[in-house]
Amino acid sequence: MPANRSAMKPLPSLRAGLLGLVVALAMAACAYHPIQSGMTREAVIARMGSPSRIVALPTGTRLQYSRQPAGQQAIMVDLDASDQVVQARQVLVAEEFARIEVGTWTRDDVERAFGRPASVDHVANWPSDILTYRWYDMQDMFYWIYLDQNNVVRRTEQGVEYHHDDMN
Numbered sequence: 001m002p003a004n005r006s007a008m009k010p011l012p013s014l015r016a017g018l019l020g021l022v023v024a025l026a027m028a029a030c031a032y033h034p035i036q037s038g039m040t041r042e043a044v045i046a047r048m049g050s051p052s053r054i055v056a057l058p059t060g061t062r063l064q065y066s067r068q069p070a071g072q073q074a075i076m077v078d079l080d081a082s083d084q085v086v087q088a089r090q091v092l093v094a095e096e097f098a099r100i101e102v103g104t105w106t107r108d109d110v111e112r113a114f115g116r117p118a119s120v121d122h123v124a125n126w127p128s129d130i131l132t133y134r135w136y137d138m139q140d141m142f143y144w145i146y147l148d149q150n151n152v153v154r155r156t157e158q159g160v161e162y163h164h165d166d167m168n
Helices: 012-031 041-048 107-114
Strands: 053-057 060-066 074-080 085-090 119-121 130-136 140-147 153-160
Touching (some): 041 060, 041 074, 041 085, 053 107, 107 130, 107 153
Antiparallel strands (some): 053 060, 060 074, 074 085, 119 130, 130 140, 140 153
């Protein structure tokens, strides 16, 4: 048996590098969705399955494919009035969250843009609902949207989702 037991453990940088590679490959696979502009609603459903929610838009319909509460993706497929795909995108990303207008957006606007939240939380120092979305940005994250009693967005925050196994 070696005198130095730490020599038997993999190097932290090697472990981190391998973990990073695995995460990058997984994210690349998750980022791919087989939806193209011009596809029909039927073709989308044939490829993606039933949406988690269907939302009316002023110019057509949105098919929401959300992996909340456990997942970190939500694909929004926007259809025009003739049920043809206009765009499809993953919305649980920083650029999309940045579109939220504090004081203007309502709970309905948030859920139309991002789907249903992973959870609706409450804390002692906030008088109303806090919508929590799980997402990924180089690490597991939370995005919190604070609503007032009239369901208007009053504040947003993001934070890291810590896991107990990461705290060794």
